[in-house]
Amino acid sequence: MGRVAVKGVTKRFADVTAVDHFTLEVADEEFLVLLGPSGCGKSTALRMIAGLEEPTEGTIEIGDRTVNDIEAKDRDVAMVFQSYALYPHMTVRRNVEFPLKSRKVPKPERDRLVEETTKMLGLEGLLERKPAQLSGGQRQRVALARAIVRRPQAFLMDEPLSNLDAKLRVQTRAELVELRRRLGATIVYVTHDQVEAMTMGDRIAILDQGVLQQVGPPQDVYARPANLFVARFIGNPPMNTVAGDVSRVDGTVGVQIPGGVIELPGTLGSAVERRGLEHVVLGVRPEDLILGEGSPVRATVSVIESLGHERHVICRLEDGQLIIVRQAANVPLPVEASEVGLTVDASRLHVFDAVSEQRVDA
Amino acid sequence: MSTPADAALDLRPGEAPAVTPAPRRRRFSRRAREAGLGYLLLLPAFVIFGVFVFYPFLRNFYLGFFSTPPFPGQPKNYVGLDQYRDVLSSSDFLDSLKTTITFAIITVPVGIALGILLAVLAHQKLRGIGIYRTFFSSTVATSIAVAAVIFGTLLSPQVGLLQGIQTEPSILQNPDPIVDISLPVIRSFIPSVSLVAVAVTTIWQNLGLSFILMSAGLQAVPDELQEAAEIDGAGPWSRFWRVTLPLLSPTIFFAFVVGSIFAFQAFGQIDLLTPRGGPLKTTNVLVYFIYDQLQFAKNDGKAAVLALALFGVTLLLTLVQFRFLERRVSYER
Numbered sequence: 001m002g003r004v005a006v007k008g009v010t011k012r013f014a015d016v017t018a019v020d021h022f023t024l025e026v027a028d029e030e031f032l033v034l035l036g037p038s039g040c041g042k043s044t045a046l047r048m049i050a051g052l053e054e055p056t057e058g059t060i061e062i063g064d065r066t067v068n069d070i071e072a073k074d075r076d077v078a079m080v081f082q083s084y085a086l087y088p089h090m091t092v093r094r095n096v097e098f099p100l101k102s103r104k105v106p107k108p109e110r111d112r113l114v115e116e117t118t119k120m121l122g123l124e125g126l127l128e129r130k131p132a133q134l135s136g137g138q139r140q141r142v143a144l145a146r147a148i149v150r151r152p153q154a155f156l157m158d159e160p161l162s163n164l165d166a167k168l169r170v171q172t173r174a175e176l177v178e179l180r181r182r183l184g185a186t187i188v189y190v191t192h193d194q195v196e197a198m199t200m201g202d203r204i205a206i207l208d209q210g211v212l213q214q215v216g217p218p219q220d221v222y223a224r225p226a227n228l229f230v231a232r233f234i235g236n237p238p239m240n241t242v243a244g245d246v247s248r249v250d251g252t253v254g255v256q257i258p259g260g261v262i263e264l265p266g267t268l269g270s271a272v273e274r275r276g277l278e279h280v281v282l283g284v285r286p287e288d289l290i291l292g293e294g295s296p297v298r299a300t301v302s303v304i305e306s307l308g309h310e311r312h313v314i315c316r317l318e319d320g321q322l323i324i325v326r327q328a329a330n331v332p333l334p335v336e337a338s339e340v341g342l343t344v345d346a347s348r349l350h351v352f353d354a355v356s357e358q359r360v361d362a
Numbered sequence: 363m364s365t366p367a368d369a370a371l372d373l374r375p376g377e378a379p380a381v382t383p384a385p386r387r388r389r390f391s392r393r394a395r396e397a398g399l400g401y402l403l404l405l406p407a408f409v410i411f412g413v414f415v416f417y418p419f420l421r422n423f424y425l426g427f428f429s430t431p432p433f434p435g436q437p438k439n440y441v442g443l444d445q446y447r448d449v450l451s452s453s454d455f456l457d458s459l460k461t462t463i464t465f466a467i468i469t470v471p472v473g474i475a476l477g478i479l480l481a482v483l484a485h486q487k488l489r490g491i492g493i494y495r496t497f498f499s500s501t502v503a504t505s506i507a508v509a510a511v512i513f514g515t516l517l518s519p520q521v522g523l524l525q526g527i528q529t530e531p532s533i534l535q536n537p538d539p540i541v542d543i544s545l546p547v548i549r550s551f552i553p554s555v556s557l558v559a560v561a562v563t564t565i566w567q568n569l570g571l572s573f574i575l576m577s578a579g580l581q582a583v584p585d586e587l588q589e590a591a592e593i594d595g596a597g598p599w600s601r602f603w604r605v606t607l608p609l610l611s612p613t614i615f616f617a618f619v620v621g622s623i624f625a626f627q628a629f630g631q632i633d634l635l636t637p638r639g640g641p642l643k644t645t646n647v648l649v650y651f652i653y654d655q656l657q658f659a660k661n662d663g664k665a666a667v668l669a670l671a672l673f674g675v676t677l678l679l680t681l682v683q684f685r686f687l688e689r690r691v692s693y694e695r
Contacts (some may be wrong), residue, residue, distance in 0.1 A: 052589050072592045084588035088610040089692035098604075102595035132694045335639070 002063035002076075002153035003028045004049060009058030011044050011210075018044040020210040022058070026154070026188055031180055033201030034190045036146045037233070041210035042190045043158055049188060050156050063153045074104070078147035082159040083359070084139050086131040086146075092118070093127040096145045103150065117149040120179075137168050154186040159194060173199060194234055206230050224350075227258070228357040231283045231350060237312055237324045241283045243354055246272055246309060255282055255351075260297035260320035265346045267362035272351060275360065283350035286312065286326035291334055295341030299323060301334050315340065420671075425666035434660065441663075449667040454651070457669075459675065462647040464553050466625035468561040469568070474617050476565065477572025478610070482602070484573075485580045495577070501570035508605050509567035510634035517559050517635075554644035556636050563631045568624070570618060579613030580606070610692040619683050629653065648672045 004026040006251065011019040017040040026032045034042040047053040049060055051072030060067050067075050072314060078099070096118060100110045118124055121141045131139055147155055147297050161169045161176075177200055191197055197204045198218045206213040206221065206229075214226040225231035231239045244257035253269030254261045262282060264272060272280060291301075291313060292322060299315035302322070306329070313325040313334055323342065351360040372528060390398070408617070428438040429445050447456055480498045484491060495497060501509070516522050553561070583606060591601045607614075629649040632640070639646030655665040 050589075050593055052592070071594045072589075073597060075593075077593065079590065079593045081586050081590060083584065083586055085584065085586040087587060087591075087605060087610075088694040098591070098596070099594035102591075102597075102600060130694050150595075 003030075003061075004154050004186060005061040006045065007059045007061070009045070009055045009060060010046060011048060011053060012042070012056045017210050017247075019048070019055075019207075022207075024205055024212065024214055024215065026186060029184045029186055031070040031185075031187045031189065031200060033204045034188065034191065034207060035197040035204050035233075037192060037208035038192055040207040042192075042207050043127040044186060044210075045207070046079075046156050046158055046190045049130035049154075050077055050079050076153045077156055078150065078152040078154075079156040079158065080143045080147050080160040082162055084131075084141055084143040084160075084163070086139055088131050091128050091130055092123060092134070092142050092145075095131070095142055096123075096149050099146060099150045105150075108337060113149050117145045120148070120182075121145045136164055137172065138278070140164060140172060144176075148179075148183065149274045151183075154188060157187060157189045157192055160189075162191070162193070175343065176200065194236065198234075206233065224359070224361075225283075226359050228281060228283070228352045231352070231359075235285060237286050237326065239283045239285050239350070240289070240323045241281050241352075242317070242321060242323070243279065243281050246278055246280060248273075255280055257282065257297070257317070258321060259299055259342075260295070261318040262297060262344060262349070263346070264349070264351065265362070266352055268346075268349065268360070271362050272362050273351070277353055277360070280360065281352040281354050281357070283352060284344050284348060288345050288348035289323070289325040290343040290345075291315075291325055291327070291340045292343050293341050295343040297342040297344075299340055299342050301336050301338050301340055304334065304336060315342065373617075385596055397572070422666045424671055425662060426670060428663050430661045430663045438663070445663055446667050446670075449664050450671060455668065455671065457643065458646050458648050458651040459671075460616055461557060461643075461645065462626055462675075465557060465561055465564075465628060465645075465647055466556065466622055468553060469564045469625050469628075470618060470621040472561075473565045473568045473572045474576075474614060476569055477576040477617070478607075478614070480569070480573045481576035481580050482606070484577065498573045499570045499577075503570070504572065505633060506567055506630040509563050510631045513559065513563040513566070513631075514528075514635050550648065554642075556640040556644045559650060560628075560632050560635050560645050563635060564625070564628060567631070568621070570639075572621075575613055575617050576610065579610045583609045584611075609690050612693055615687055615691045618687065622679055623676055623681065624670065626679070648675070 006022055006024045009019060009022045011015065022041075022045055024032075034045060036042045044053060048055050049062070051067065051070065055068065062075055062077060087098065090098070093114060094115050097110055100113060105113070114127075121144060123138070123139065123141055123145060126134065126138060126142075127247065140163070140305045143160070147157075161172055164172060173196060189196075189200065201218055202222050203215060204218050205215045208229050214221055214230045221230060222234055225239075228241060232241060242257045244255040244262070247254050247256045247261065249261075252263055252266075253272055254263045263269075274296060287345060297317075299317050301313060302316045305312040305314065308329065310329055311327050311333075313327055315323045315325060317323060325342070352358065353360055388395070426446055427440055427442055429441045431438060440571045464585050484498055587605055587609070588601060596604065626647075627649055628647060632645050632647060632650050633653070637656075638643040639650055649672065652665050652668045652672065655668060657662045
């Protein structure tokens with residue numbers, strides 16, 4: 001297994017910049033998730049690592065080699081495609097054997113590896129079938145087997161679970177994590193699904209419009225989003241964000257938002273002061289909001305969505321902005337259309353510069 | 363004549379007769395009415411096929427029973443199957459059949475191979491590739507007559523590009539010190555220069571269609587399969603043989619079957635380039651032979667037998683292709 005390093009890589013198609021000065025180092029045996037909305041450049045980045053696209057600028061290293069001038073077939077990586085890209089005219093056995101045959105691995109060795117790999121993925125009984133005779137989940141396994149069989153330096157996976165139904169996806173997610181632990185593999189995994197990213201990755205790299213926004217362990221990214229894009233992208237339901245003006249009352253720093261003033265804790269307030277910010281965006285996750293009287297911020301309960309184990313109370317601020325509050329199912333039910341107060345745990349408040357959209361840290 | 367009561371009795375078990383409200387009784391069951399409509403709709407096609415295909419076919423068979431008299435005006439003789447036997451065992455027919463098969467063997471595989479080659483070359487994301495695609499497919503827009511005139515000029519002994527080449531009977535049929543062509547079977551299938559010339563014209567004219575077919579076949583192969591094969595370590599050559607070609611096999615099979623039928627029916631270019639069946643009858647393919655018998659020999663009995671033979675040979679060939687080639691085709695997607 002090996003490391004993968006992407007250094008200052010840019011990819012331009014005609015007048016579109018798909019990936020912009022992207023730098024990232026994936027350690028040996030790390031599971032790194034490239035996360036972003038569709039069209040953010042994450043697949044292009046993966047395809048450049050694979051050798052299917054050539055970077056306009058920058059270098060890519062796999063193991064201890066710079067691979068810019070090395071063809072895809074010689075890069076020693078394996079890829080799992082969203083469509084699986086199984087060879088339809090070949091049986092499962094021949095599909096899995098294909099990478100070995102291409103590399104002229106001798107027949108006895110080939111048979112041993114195919115048997116070992118297909119057994120690991122529970123495909124023993126399906127070796128003589130063709131892809132058209134397999135279910136979606138089975139095809140996905142064949143695609144994985146084909147990638148695993150030759151033990152490459154790194155695995156590249158492009159939304160490998162998105163063609164599975166929801167139930168199978170949860171199951172396969174867990175299996176993939178187990179498999180990865182067993183193989184000790186370096187994996188670069190592209191997805192737009194933040195649940196996959198949160199649950200599978202050692203680290204997440206979030207891309208937007210070709211630009212890397214933040215890299216870090218899932219919990220860090222969730223707890224301390226680097227900018228507004230990440231704050232709004234990670235988390236479901238998404239973080240509430242409200243723009244407001246900075247106000248100073250009796251030495252404390254507050255933010256005037258529709259429906260009230262929110263006081264910033266001392267260190268955060270002084271950080272805002274220090275930067276001389278006038279306009280900020282406050283962010284708070286739905287689970288960090290409490291409904292109750294005696295709060296300075298007023299809102300009206302609009303809709304209550306009960307999900308069984310929890311509920312989402314959707315409120316409107318004075319100016320109509322929506323705020324989502326997540327409640328446990330055992331908390332007393334608020335009354336729809338009633339006026340409520342929103343209380344924020346000050347330590348859970350996120351502040352962003354309204355202009356640069358970057359996080360303001362205490 | 364069926365009465366309303368009959369129609370009610372006609373109901374099969376499980377179909378309870380509707381009691382209320384009393385429905386309009388119909389003379390025929392729903393099933394019979396639908397079948398009637400079906401036949402009615404088939405009728406136009408049936409009439410057209412009947413007049414232009416089935417009747418001529420049977421009439422042709424019938425004509426083969428009569429020998430045409432040597433002088434016009436004399437009555438035709440009923441000779442039964444004798445004429446079939448005589449014509450089908452004649453050396454004229456066998457030579458013509460050999461010429462036809464040789465013509466197909468040259469034109470079909472070469473045409474398909476060139477079509478695949480051009481299609482693979484043009485299947486690139488390159489600026490201006492559309493210009494090449496247009497060039498490659500342009501022969502579709504030329505008629506066989508145009509192709510014949512172009513090649514007739516190119517190959518003309520007086521003004522053509524290949525003036526130096528000895529024309530007949532064949533450079534290949536001359537004693538050859540390298541290849542032993544003394545075996546009579548092989549010798550008889552070695553094409554004459556004139557047949558090669560006609561075949562080249564045909565290949566050129568069919569190339570546009572072959573290119574379009576193969577391009578369409580290639581477009582149906584997902585790019586991701588090529589990419590997967592590339593990452594799996596396959597070089598361009600291996601990707602072509604192990605991924606592209608098998609996935610193209612349904613298109614190739616189709617082109618092979620249709621191309622063979624076309625080759626067996628070739629006529630225009632042969633008539634235009636090598637009138638009267640070419641020097642020493644070297645391009646006297648079956649269709650031309652039939653035409654020659656009708657047009658010049660005025661022997662419609664013999665022509666009828668030949669026409670039926672052409673049908674039989676084409677049918678047999680197609681069946682053989684389905685039997686032996688189709689099993690190598692992979693239709694999975």
